[in-house]
Amino acid sequence: MNLLDAIALTGFFLGILLHLFLFSAFLKRRRKSVFELALLFLIGALLVWFSGNFLSVLMRDMDQARVGRVLHPVNVITFVTLALLPPFLLHTHWIYYRKRHSPAPWERKLIYLLLGVLYLSLAGLPIVVRRILAAPPTDPLEGISPFDLAYLLLLSLAYYGAAFIGYRIVTYPRSQVERAVFRGLALIFAGIPLYNMLVVAIAKPDGWLMLTAWLASLLPSSLICYYIYRYQFLDIDTTRPLASALMILLTLSVYILAVRLIGGYLEGELGTSSSSSLLLEATLLVGILLLFPTLSRGLESLVARLFSGEIRKYREIGEVIHRSAPIIANPDLYKEFVESHLKHELGTSRIRINLDPVESSVPNDQAYPLVAADRPLGYLEISQPQTDSRSEREAMHFLANEIAVGLDRCYSLAAQVRMERELAQKSHMEELGRMAASVAHNVKNPLSSMRTLLQLFQESDNLTSDQREEVRMMIREIDRLSSTVTNLLKFSRLESLQRGRSAEFPNVTVSALTDSLQGVFAGDLQARRIRLDVDGTDLTVRTDPEILTDILSNLLLNAIEASPADGTIRVTFQRDGAQAEITVEDEGSGIPEQVRGKLFEPFVSTKSRGSGLGLAIVKKRVEQLSGTVSYMSPIRGRGTRFTVRFPVPG
Missing domain, CATH: 1.20.1070.10 (Rhodopsin 7-helix transmembrane proteins)
Incomplete structure (x- = not known):
């Protein structure tokens, strides 16, 4: 050879x-x-x-x-x-x-x-x-x-x-x-x-x-x-396969070049026997085998320095980030964890992750895009002295890719959790619907009978003024209980009702709608000495009058119950192109901090005797109009403003 x-x-x-x-x-x-x-x-x-x-x-x-x-x-x-x-x-x-x-x-x-x-x-x-x-x-x-x-x-x-x-x-x-x-x-x-x-x-x-x-x-x-x-x-x-492959190659090269060539030279030039050449080959082969572990560790370390370089520490950081993604279903929590971990590992506080996918480009040369499956998720902004080198910047790009993959997993996991919650809530609402039907059958009719009897009893001339007031109080409590049962039944039906925009909806005149609602709530407004200011009543929108009535009546009732005596409730209607907007603002004490995140969930109420279904019904009704409902509390130190926006045909 x-x-x-x-x-x-x-x-x-x-x-x-x-x-x-x-x-x-x-x-x-x-x-x-x-x-x-x-x-x-x-x-x-x-x-x-x-x-x-x-x-x-x-x-x-x-x-x-x-x-x-x-x-x-x-x-x-x-x-x-x-x-x-x-x-x-x-x-x-x-x-x-x-x-x-x-x-x-x-x-x-x-x-x-x-x-x-x-x-x-x-x-x-x-x-x-x-x-x-x-x-x-x-x-x-x-x-x-x-x-x-x-x-x-x-x-x-x-x-x-x-x-x-x-x-x-x-x-x-x-x-x-x-x-x-x-x-x-x-x-x-x-x-x-x-x-x-x-x-x-x-x-x-x-x-x-x-x-x-x-x-x-x-x-x-x-x-x-x-x-x-x-x-x-x-x-x-x-990780290690390349170093192992190079070690095998080094061993073969030493054997071929040192053993075969030297053995051939000794046999051809010096006239040594074949047995002497075989002995030399065996001696060199034993030496290679004895040195193999030491050479393997040294070559693995050399490969790590030459090929991994500065990215080695980022790979270790990326592994921690990668393992944490499947157990964090909230992208914001994952973002906070990654920022905290990077600050600790890299020794810098100038780290920020922007999760705005609308950002089409990074703001400066110290920011790295977060992209997963060709979908932009935001960018990683980090400033530290060592990022000036090319290898360090490439390592940061690698780390940004790991963060993007983790974020993508978090978004997928969050969507899965949200879907499971919606399915659980739907199952719960179906059970609630069956219960509501039973309640309506077994409770509503007896309540109506009791109210009728109490009204007849109230007209009796033998009652004292105190007794007559107690009868009125019982009638009000029956009305409140009947209203709760009605809301429960309505909400359970809304869960299965699919209703949206239709070209057959009539034109609804806001002034007629507000006049009707003022008549419904006139007694409550007078009893609390609350003034109702309505602006934009000359507006006409093409929508479902039943849904709009439900939305306004629940928001008005909520505002009346939250308003103090001698307060003012402001209702505003306006239209901007194909969008209609309704705002209902009260002067109450505002929404407590502990219920703000779940205000539109069923059975969540700020009142001790409330059913917690009014705002849940509002949200369902607004969704049927393909609209949105939001709130702001407090306003100018007190009160709450609810804003409903929904599309309307031209």
């Missing part, structure tokens, strides 16, 4: 380890996209190519009569795989570009034309296979030498097509890592065809230049492997 063969074996074995590392990294994914499947085919083809060349060089010095039967199929598989590489290479780049970017129509036509040419060229494979089988097993290039120029042209088309796609991605990158990867790939793919032509023109088939041309495919694979290991490019996380 000469030095050229030893270098060839080492290079081909490096190719095997490198592509085996990439192949296993993609293969372990459970759900693979179309791009990942295409990349697996490409990496698998390169793995077969390097394995075939390794076996060919390894068996070159063996007895040809014995290894010929093995070398022929190895050569066929190797060179058939070589023929598949150009279309696989271009197709994989095209799938990536088409998935993450928006190709122009002329780009689609150009790439599809190139792919058509490359795939049609595979029709000549049967001829190539026959010529390989007819050639000597140790020199398959002799049989396919007439096709060298044609293959180089096809390979150049694939390389330049991939370089063009890389240039387009660099022009409109989705991240800094993507820009760096495809800038490097574009330069490599643009340079390799020129080098291949030069090698074919001036080199012998077994020369050093030919070997470097065959090993040129290590360059793009090494570049991708570097960015996968250091920046988790393509969302692949790796």
Whole structure:
């Protein structure tokens, strides 16, 4: 074995380890996209190519009569795989570009034309296979030498097509890592065809230049492997496999270069016996095995420093952030946790996460976009001295990606929790509806009978003034209980009622509606000496009068019960284009802090004797109009203002 063969074996074995590392990294994914499947085919083809060349060089010095039967199929598989590489290479780049970017129509036509040419060229494979089988097993290039120029042209088309796609991605990158990867790939793919032509023109088939041309495919694979290991490019996380692969390569290289070459030199030049050479080989092999653990730890540490660098601490931080996302269903809480953790780990207080997805660009060069599944979530803003270096900024981009993935999980988990709560509430409301129907049947009719009897009893002339007042009080309590039962029944029915905007709704005159409600609440207003100011009564809207009456009556009743004596309730109607707005404002004590977050939930009330269904009914009714309801409390130190907005046809 000469030095050229030893270098060839080492290079081909490096190719095997490198592509085996990439192949296993993609293969372990459970759900693979179309791009990942295409990349697996490409990496698998390169793995077969390097394995075939390794076996060919390894068996070159063996007895040809014995290894010929093995070398022929190895050569066929190797060179058939070589023929598949150009279309696989271009197709994989095209799938990536088409998935993450928006190709122009002329780009689609150009790439599809190139792919058509490359795939049609595979029709000549049967001829190539026959010529390989007819050639000597140790020199398959002799049989396919007439096709060298044609293959180089096809390979150049694939390389330049991939370089063009890389240039387009660099022009409109989705991240800094993507820009760096495809800038490097574009330069490599643009340079390799020129080098291949030069090698074919001036080199012998077994020369050093030919070997470097065959090993040129290590360059793009090494570049991708570097960015996968250091920046988790393509969302692949790796830790120790690369160091282990390099250790195996180092061991093989030492064995081939030190043992085989030195042993051959001693046997050829100094005339040592074969047994002495075997003893030397055994001695060196034992030495390598003894030093293997120490060398492995040292190489692992070196790889960590060279490839991980400053991103190592960010990877550890990212793992903590990544593990915390599935247990925090609130994005705001997750944001606070991440900010606190980053401040502690990075030793700076100048960290802020903005969760405004409307932000289309980051505000300055110390902010990093948070994007998950092509959906902007906001940005991470951090200021610290070490972020001036390129590697540190790339590490921060990696960390921002981890935060974005965690936020996306939080949003998904929050949506799931919200859906479960809505389903639970719906089930609860259905049960409430059945209970309400039973209450209405068993309670409402007896209440009506009791009220009728008390009214007749009140008209009796034998009652004293105190007794008559007690009868009035009992009638009021029966009315209050009957109103609670009515609201309970109404709310349970609203849960299953689907009603919205319709072109058949009549025009509702606000003045007629408010006059009707003033008549309904006249007794309550007079009893409390409350003044009702209504503005905008000349407005006419096209909507459902029943729903609008329900909304206003509940808001007015709520305002009357909250207002002090001699107070004022202000009701305002206005319209802005296709939106109508109603505000009801009282001068009460305002809404307590402890119920503000759940004010529109059923059975939540600020009054000791309230049913807690009035505002819940308002919210349901407003939703039926496809509108919104909000409140502000306090206003100018006291009171509450409810605002209802809903769309109205023109």
